[in-house]
Amino acid sequence: MGEFDLIARYFTRPVHRAALGVGDDCALLAPAPGMQLAVSSDMLVEGRHFFADVAPERLGHKALAVNLSDLAACGARPLAFTLALALPRVDEAWLAGFSSGLLALADAQGCELVGGDTTQGPLNICITVFGEVPAGQALLRSGARPGDDIYVSGTLGDARLALEALQGHITLPPEVLAAGRLRLEQPTPRVALGQALRGVASSALDVSDGLLGDLSHILKASGVGACLDTHITSNLIAASDSPSRPICQFGPELIRQCTLAGGDDYELAFTAPQARRAAVASAALASDTPVTRIGRIEAAPGLRLVDAQGQPVARRYASFDHFATG
Amino acid sequence: MGEFDLIARYFTRPVHRAALGVGDDCALLAPAPGMQLAVSSDMLVEGRHFFADVAPERLGHKALAVNLSDLAACGARPLAFTLALALPRVDEAWLAGFSSGLLALADAQGCELVGGDTTQGPLNICITVFGEVPAGQALLRSGARPGDDIYVSGTLGDARLALEALQGHITLPPEVLAAGRLRLEQPTPRVALGQALRGVASSALDVSDGLLGDLSHILKASGVGACLDTHITSNLIAASDSPSRPICQFGPELIRQCTLAGGDDYELAFTAPQARRAAVASAALASDTPVTRIGRIEAAPGLRLVDAQGQPVARRYASFDHFATG
Structure with missing residues (x-):
């Protein structure tokens, strides 16, 4: 199975809300008047974000879920996404599972696959997601005030x-x-x-x-x-x-x-x-x-x-940093 | 250098045309009224799309150029892009070169970096680019007619x-x-x-x-x-x-x-x-x-x-397919 067959079989679906979907040089999106487009990208790497033996359905779900979570954090409504995928080889069972988990969540959230890229390489999944939010109403990180x-x-x-x-x-x-x-x-x-x-x-x-x-x-x-x-x-x-x-x-x-x-x-x-x-x-x-x-x-x-008594608790919890040493 | 320092040092710049850039959960884009947003994603993998020893400035340029080429094919004007980057390690000389080649082309084309992701993994560069095109005027693949x-x-x-x-x-x-x-x-x-x-x-x-x-x-x-x-x-x-x-x-x-x-x-x-x-x-x-x-x-x-005499030339030239066998 070649690259274009692979895309056609597992990742091409009719689009409803986008003006143009998979199969041209670009997808075309038309946000409704008064709407801003919220955009986020996440890249998932084997061994870093998931184990090699994870069920492909779950991985497909997670790859989109982590992006939808960014839209949620902005208060945006999901609209569409692109999928770029590097695969070590064409494994049809894996692709069927991955695309089924991915598209089940996409359907549940009304978020349509509009384009992307496939190539050969170490397994890597990069999704860019688009949502819409009324202009000026996105939830930002910068609005917290003392007393909140x-x-x-x-x-x-x-x-x-x-x-x-x-x-x-x-x-x-x-x-x-x-x-x-x-x-x-x-x-x-x-x-x-x-x-x-x-x-x-x-x-x-x-x-x-x-x-x-x-x-x-x-x-x-x-x-x-x-x-x-x-x-x-x-x-x-x-x-x-x-x-x-x-x-x-x-x-x-x-x-x-x-x-x-x-x-x-x-x-x-x-x-x-x-x-x-x-x-x-x-x-x-x-x-x-x-x-x-x-x-x-x-x-x-x-x-x-x-703590419950209002006494200080020592803080020694490090968050995840992809390039932290030690 | 941690993940957030890396983003701050090499990939954070003020935005001009986007409503919100690098550093929140999402970037915010607001296409002008009457405009559609053209979107394309390309993923570049070492050994597949470039040699390991390519100059990082050139690689930064190419990673954005191949995406801008998709916008060009649609007749869209470049607006913004996201960059997702998997790096085997933090190599400051490489990052400085890569970001300088990338951002030089971005500046020349008025295409601003609005967000993305960085993680550790086999070198992989995934860019999603956004352009705008007047509604209904995008160049598509489907309009060729006999005689053209x-x-x-x-x-x-x-x-x-x-x-x-x-x-x-x-x-x-x-x-x-x-x-x-x-x-x-x-x-x-x-x-x-x-x-x-x-x-x-x-x-x-x-x-x-x-x-x-x-x-x-x-x-x-x-x-x-x-x-x-x-x-x-x-x-x-x-x-x-x-x-x-x-x-x-x-x-x-x-x-x-x-x-x-x-x-x-x-x-x-x-x-x-x-x-x-x-x-x-x-x-x-x-x-x-x-x-x-x-x-x-x-x-x-x-x-x-x-050929020049109008005689048929045998066709035996295969195009590049990332998953073709043989």
């Missing part, structure tokens, strides 16, 4: 807990490992919540490298500091709700590591004025997405962690 | 000739090799010509895999056939103009292979009604880009090659 509440959606840390188990550092009951692995390999982008937070949140981003590291981007962009309640964030790991209480075997340090600096959560972290608490609750309800208040923005720079 | 003339811009085959020499198959005089290598490693996208051809050309695409293979995409999309004058295309190789006449040492077969199926030309192939010959000449003049009439569109399917 800090929230996070869903749960934190289960992907990292599963990763620790898959790497042999800890042992988990099979059902807890399976649930965590699903979080790691097939994350759910918070697309509906992001749109519901337009006009409500003062800043937002998606938690992909770890809560503390990602939150620090908001603090830097907004010129503020923050205080986080670790007794609340430590309870956001879903594994703590498992009947077998697998979490009890681990000390608070591992739980903090997973929840505060775990990575691969793909939840939204956002801020909102205290006066908008009811509006935040409404956005959570409307998007059927749980959100938890985990701290507050302060004028003093830096990110402080406190 | 077929044109190609510039010269053909010199990149392939250089590649043959670099691979040790042939020997070239140093100045001819250097000129061909420049074509291979630092192609010139025909951006101005593409825009000048709006409303003139009936179809267009860029020649990246080889003239015959690429032209066949126009024929298929338009439901037509074509006849090409090989005595004209064989003269389009720039090396034939070299004072040392290096071409004389090779037979017509190699010249046809290079000009008809060479790859890496990044010229525009396009069609236009015979009645628009003056308009084509004006577009070439206005964009300061030579164009040559090389054949005509016919109703009968298939692509026929003829």
